[in-house]
Amino acid sequence: MGNTLSLIFPDVRRYRPTIAMALLALGLMLGLVLATMIGPLTVPPREIGKALAEALGLMPAGTVDATLRDIILDLRVPRALSGLCVGALLAMGGAVMQGLFRNPLADPGLVGVSSGAALAVASFIVFGGSITFLPANLRYYAMPVAAFAGGLVVVLLVQRLAYRDGRTDVPTMLLAGVAVTAVVMAGIGLLTFVSDDAQLRSITFWSLGSLGGVGWASMAILGPVAIVALLISQRFADVLDAMMLGEREAYSIGFEVERAKRVMVLTVAAGVGTAVAFTGLIGFVGIVAPHMTRLLLGATHRRLLTGSGLLGGLLVVLADTACRVIVAPAELPIGIITSLIGAPFFLVLLLHQQRRALGS
Secondary structure, eight states, X not given: OHHHHHHHSOOGGXXXXXXXXXXXXXXXXXXXXXXXXXXXXXXXXXXXXXXXXXXXXXXXXXXXXXXXHHIIIIIIHHHHHHHHHHHHHHHHHHHHHHHHHTOTTOOGGGGTHHHHHHHHHHHHHHHGGGOOSSXXXXXXHHHXXXXXXXXXXXXXXXXXXXXXXXXXXXXXXXXXHHXXXXXXXXXXXXXXXXXXXXXXXXXXXXXXXXXXXXXXXXXXXXXXXXXXXXXXXXXXXXXXXXXXXXXXXXXXXXXXXXXXXXXXXXXXXXXXXXXXXXHOOOOSHHHHHHHHHHHHHOSOHHHHHHHHHXXXXXXXXXXHHHHHHHTTTSOOOHHHHHHHHHHHHHHHHHHHHHHHHHHO
């Protein structure tokens, strides 16, 4: 009888990861719709569907009011999609860093991506006002390019400091990241000191994070970068699984550990650097999303990376929606919301790690 029931009603636990992944995808779709609906002007879902159908040529032009169409297609849809890409990049970067360092408290900031980008942006704000030789359509990308380059330079420096005897020492890379970040933060403090009131305000608001400046132009970069980062991360998912046992064990299995470490760190630097470049600093997504995903999908990185991307995107989209509603018509920086959620989560995780260490 038991065998018959097991055939008719298979063990749901076998399908738990698939069900959880489907629920994450569904939740993300609902989050995107919600982000498009909610704002100073509430847009009915029916009008969103009409505007999208009109944009795709499935309905005649003029079906939707022109102002409403512009709000949906030019403001809210690209902002929601950009939030998805930014959250996915931050969360996937956190999942990779936690696997690489074998530390559940790790996030992309440990290798200096965020601090390097912040230093480059502060330098651009203080000294870049004289950049007038660029065409107007390229000036939009000047600060994001500076942020991306700053994050990448710091990561390459940290990686170089940790490289010796033909291999990258992960603990040394962690310590080098902390040291270089301290120096970079001192540089940011100096730039803050010499900046005027307007520059100081710009630096402060950028450091708090916001999706207010994104659009289709930024989405055209964030979207492909997020897809490429996911594909590259998935390529090394098995290596991350093996490295959870230790680098020597992964090497003995036959994986090219050194090459994998270099590629993964540079992928995280490129992905997170691109996200930070367009939105500023958005904290704790790289810690919260991978851990919540691990509870739903398990620790296998092939599922964890994709699930973290979905959940990270959902968290940023919902946080951004809350930022636009809480003090409407003004807008809160998204970094405040993610910090309010992420900081208590981080403390709980830290206490849990301490209890586990004491128990062992």
